Amino acid sequence: MHRVPLIYICAAVAAICGCNSDSSRDRDAVAGAEEKQVNPPRVSVPGDDQIIAPDETGIARTVTPTGSIDTRSLFFQNIGINGRACVSCHVANQGWTITPDGVRKRFDRTKGLDPLFRTVDGSNSPLADVRTEDARRRSFSMLLRRGLIRIGIGIPAGAEFELAAVDDPYHFASAAELSLFRRPLPTASLSFLSTVMWDGRENLAGMTILQDLTHQSNSATQAHAQKVDPITDAQRADIVSFETGIFFSQELDFQAGILHEAGAGGGAVALSKTPFHIGINDTLGADPTGQPFNPVAMTMFDAWAGLNKGQEGRTRGAVARGQALFNSKPIQISDVRGLNDALGVPTLQGTCTTCKNTPGVGDHSVALPLDIGLTDPSRRTSDMPLYTLRNIATGELYQTTDPGKALITGKWKDRSRFKGPILRGLAARAPYFHNGFAASLSEVVDFYETRFAIGFTAQEKADLQTFLRSL
Numbered sequence: 001m002h003r004v005p006l007i008y009i010c011a012a013v014a015a016i017c018g019c020n021s022d023s024s025r026d027r028d029a030v031a032g033a034e035e036k037q038v039n040p041p042r043v044s045v046p047g048d049d050q051i052i053a054p055d056e057t058g059i060a061r062t063v064t065p066t067g068s069i070d071t072r073s074l075f076f077q078n079i080g081i082n083g084r085a086c087v088s089c090h091v092a093n094q095g096w097t098i099t100p101d102g103v104r105k106r107f108d109r110t111k112g113l114d115p116l117f118r119t120v121d122g123s124n125s126p127l128a129d130v131r132t133e134d135a136r137r138r139s140f141s142m143l144l145r146r147g148l149i150r151i152g153i154g155i156p157a158g159a160e161f162e163l164a165a166v167d168d169p170y171h172f173a174s175a176a177e178l179s180l181f182r183r184p185l186p187t188a189s190l191s192f193l194s195t196v197m198w199d200g201r202e203n204l205a206g207m208t209i210l211q212d213l214t215h216q217s218n219s220a221t222q223a224h225a226q227k228v229d230p231i232t233d234a235q236r237a238d239i240v241s242f243e244t245g246i247f248f249s250q251e252l253d254f255q256a257g258i259l260h261e262a263g264a265g266g267g268a269v270a271l272s273k274t275p276f277h278i279g280i281n282d283t284l285g286a287d288p289t290g291q292p293f294n295p296v297a298m299t300m301f302d303a304w305a306g307l308n309k310g311q312e313g314r315t316r317g318a319v320a321r322g323q324a325l326f327n328s329k330p331i332q333i334s335d336v337r338g339l340n341d342a343l344g345v346p347t348l349q350g351t352c353t354t355c356k357n358t359p360g361v362g363d364h365s366v367a368l369p370l371d372i373g374l375t376d377p378s379r380r381t382s383d384m385p386l387y388t389l390r391n392i393a394t395g396e397l398y399q400t401t402d403p404g405k406a407l408i409t410g411k412w413k414d415r416s417r418f419k420g421p422i423l424r425g426l427a428a429r430a431p432y433f434h435n436g437f438a439a440s441l442s443e444v445v446d447f448y449e450t451r452f453a454i455g456f457t458a459q460e461k462a463d464l465q466t467f468l469r470s471l
């Protein structure tokens with residue numbers, strides 16, 4: 001983590017107090033966080049009550065109903081059998097996920113013995129050697145280098161495909177349990193979700209998102225914390241009430257300044273008041289309120305359009321230009337499984353907001369996981385397993401680093417489909433995409449440029465990045 005000049009912390013505190021001047025508890029919590037920047041935080045519970053937290057390019061903020069983070073919630077308690085809690089992988093000052101930097105610090109502090117470093121899903125293989133610190137450093141390399149957790153999912157009974165070949169550098173994966181290396185999703189701003197988990201596996205038929213999250217709180221406890229018996233309804237409610245009450249966003253950018261100044265609507269407080277319903281601003285016209293799709297889904301930085309005085313003004317102008325590109329730069333969308341094939345349209349003319357249509361938030365407002373090519377063998381890095389699937393009916397072969405939704409439905413058409421996550425608080429939580437493919441926002445933009453031949457100029461790329469880091 002970078003050392004943050006005190007002036008920025010003061011600015012953030014002033015900004016936060018300014019917009020919440022009626023909440024003295026909020027001020028206290030912020031003051032507590034400020035103190036923690038000077039005196040390193042306690043290490044026993046990573047990320048406890050850090051309402052504001054510095055990141056690479058500014059300061060991010062969490063807002064909660066009470067103005068502080070209630071670490072008495074079960075979210076912070078060791079409720080399984082391996083010492084883990086939800087906070088082991090969802091840390092406030094790491095964007096409510098974990099960052100490679102944060103993971104490495106925890107490893108160094110504990111010689112790789114912190115409960116995060118468990119072989120059930122923390123190591124590259126459950127059979128990995130963890131007897132010495134050196135062995136642990138090797139065995140947890142995916143977690144240490146890219147903040148990736150190993151999700152183990154087998155090929156479901158009755159699937160339309162079988163596993164024809166496995167190339168697992170860690171010699172574990174099989175049809176019974178593929179090793180899928182994925183980033184923990186942030187447990188904040190969850191009231192904007194339409195899809196729970198990267199592959200939507202917790203979207204249960206006929207259930208609301210709240211019911212899905214309730215179910216998920218138990219699955220997570222049993223899977224990651226290895227609890228044998230299910231947790232109680234009251235325990236599930238405790239976790240869900242905590243996680244659905246928190247909103248997370250960038251609050252201040254070192255160059256653009258406070259993100260809700262001069263008429264702008266960035267920051268976590270505005271986010272917490274952003275309206276949402278499933279299907280809002282639906283791209284295909286299925287918003288239940290009947291409102292047509294509006295590609296201008298991001299408007300919080302409208303007031304900064306055209307600013308160019310001084311470094312702050314110039315950066316604010318860039319944020320507004322980046323926002324306009326996000327809303328309107330034309331993209332020829334082709335070969336996206338879940339979209340082009342489902343609509344029977346080989347090329348769809350769209351923009352970023354075609355798939356990131358939730359106003360002010362940037363996830364997809366309906367559950368529609370898509371394959372944008374992130375698991376293609378051409379993008380495989382040598383540390384990732386590669387799977388070859390065979391379609392049982394046609395014999396067709398297909399290679400992927402992660403079959404995604406197909407492992408949940410067993411359907412060939414669902415190969416490598418993943419949800420688009422919430423785009424707020426991005427600066428705090430690189431690397432990006434389900435598999436941590438992009439180490440930075442610049443690599444995210446490069447990915448889209450390569451994949452869709454958008455034709456961004458260098459200036460446009462820079463503006464788009466400045467916008468994304470301000471979310």
Ligand code: HEC
Pocket residue numbers: 075084085086087088089090121149151182183184185186187193195196197198199213216217218220221224225239243421
């Ligand atoms: C060992 C690390 C780890 C622990 C511990 C952990 N999680 Fe997660 N969490 C993950 C990973 C990895 C994902 C994404 C996995 C996927 O989608 O396949 C995830 C996803 C989630 C999501 C989905 C968010 C979204 O946008 O869809 C929620 C909610 C969540 N976790 C809550 C919890 C709760 C509650 C607990 C404690 C009971 C918990 N997690 C414990 C690693 C962890």
